[in-house]
Amino acid sequence: MAELKADVLVLGAGMVGVGAALHLQKRGRDVVLVDKHQLAGEETSYGNGGLIESASVFPYMFPRDFGEILRTAMNRAPQVRYAVSDLPAFLPWLVRYYLASAPDRALAGALAVMPLIRSSLIEHEALIAEAGVPELMRKSGWIKMFRSEATLARAVRDFERAKQYGVQGDILDDAAIHEREPHLSGEFAGAVHFTEPGFVLDPGGLAKAYAALFQRKGGRFVVADARTLEQDAGGRWSVATSDGRLSAREAVVALGPWSDLVTGPLGYSLPFNVKRGYHLHLASRGNAVLNHPVLDTDLGYLLAPMNRGIRLTTGVEFARRDAPPTPVQIARALPRAHALFPLGEPVDAKPWMGARPCLPDMLPAIGRAPRHPSLWFDFGHHHHGLTLGPVTGRLLAEMMTGERPFADPAPFAVERFG
CATH class of the missing domain: 3.50.50.60 (FAD/NAD(P)-binding domain)
Structure with a gap:
């Protein structure tokens, strides 16, 4: 042949x-x-959450706050979960991740990738126009919400720093959050609405x-x-x-x-290592509408209004790439998400699992x-x-x-x- x-x-x-x-x-x-x-x-x-993150000029680095590290180590942080049996396999990589997350090295990495991050939406817009699918993207940004004054204060500091590199957005109080998302329930200390990023309704x-x-x-x-x-x-x-x-x-x-x-x-x-993650699509109840992707930061999940339904996505799971799914984070996030937004029945038969490819x-x-x-x-x-x-x-x-x-x-x- x-x-x-x-x-x-x-x-x-x-x-x-x-x-x-x-x-x-x-x-x-x-x-x-x-x-x-x-x-x-x-x-x-x-x-994924469907975000074209043109405002995320700083990579997702290993936390430096001792309290956050301790909660993660004890498997009590909703944003991160790990399989204890797999710890020996990925612990050396985590050490390299921690070292690479030192403030000076993290800043050097952010400056290196910034031209790519800041051009990301431009490249997507050109391809979306050429592919003839403008209906797949909204340019309304996303909202990062905080339930505690302490986490909000840290986020505001980070946002002020990011503004020096051209990132745009608004600081919202609880009333402004509910004005932009009237079907959300609960009280929040505040939020940051990143107004620049694109949002893809079907990644x-x-x-x-x-x-x-x-x-x-x-x-x-x-x-x-x-x-x-x-x-x-x-x-x-x-x-x-x-x-x-x-x-x-x-x-x-x-x-x-x-x-x-x-x-x-x-x-x-x-x-090379992976960070696993899960999502589940759910219907909305009644006439409830979610206008933006919203991250319930302190509770570790994101809701995004996809074409298939409201997509509930989790944080990070450290486990072997090919190990059987363990959607514990989805199970924990579901009641919290139902309390936040009028969600109906799942659209998917079971949660989806994927893996993010990561270098330290x-x-x-x-x-x-x-x-x-x-x-x-x-x-x-x-x-x-x-x-x-x-x-x-x-x-x-x-x-x-x-x-x-x-x-x-x-x-x-x-x-x-x-």
Whole structure:
């Protein structure tokens, strides 16, 4: 059977992989998008809060407050849960995460990723217009609510700091919260309404719309197992498909939480881990309407008005990527969410579980593989895969095609880990 050929194989059809494929295609490359599913956006890109976080200029770092660390260690923080049996496996990574979260290192990381964060909505808007799906995004921002004066005060300080870097928003008191969200119940110390970010009403659907755009423009989408990736004596990369081997001069690893299954056998030992998360869609009762995504910060869950229903999302679970689901955080959040908003019956048969791919400094790996000049990395986007997929795709495509990168790619090179 004849070998199928292309310029570039992009392994992974989540938001990150599709973003890279589109930008490479735009620069004249013959690109094949490879995924184990028949459709794009079926894994991590499907389950998230739907936020294009152009205001999140500071990454999600390990807490430095002793009380918060103690609550987390005792498994009493609603925002984080861990499986005690898995602690030996991920404790060394947590130590690296803690060290990378030192204030000076965290600030350096924030400054490095800021050009990408601040350009993220611009890149999405361009692709949404080209894909013809403006109905999938609102530009109303999201609301981060606080029940205690202490957590509100810290948030206001953080917001004032973020304003120095161009972040916009409003400080809300309890009355203003209920004015913007009249169907919420309960009393709050206050909130921050981040007014800039976009909100996607169907994240998996947006990835599919971008993949459809890629195919309309001549791109190929092939079902294959990325773990079959091989390099031949001539330096070409190939994967096995039902129609034979598919080969290309270059390959991009954009497999999110499964990226190590390809990079590991090739000799790359990266400090890679996952943060698992869950969501559940529920109907609204009566004529109740939720206008924005709202984060009940102190109780550790978010409600977002998706096309499928109100999506209840949890915080972080530290567990093995492939361990059976343990949706304890969903069970704990459900009564709190029912008290906050008039929720009806679940739309989903069971909670969805996904995994966020993380490196300890909460920066993605973007760039050339050190020992394989024709292999490229585009993974590790932690909580910001939806946000950063198109913009890191642009950065990667500029590097691969010899353009001058719009942002400094050096902080995202895997050589930073030695």
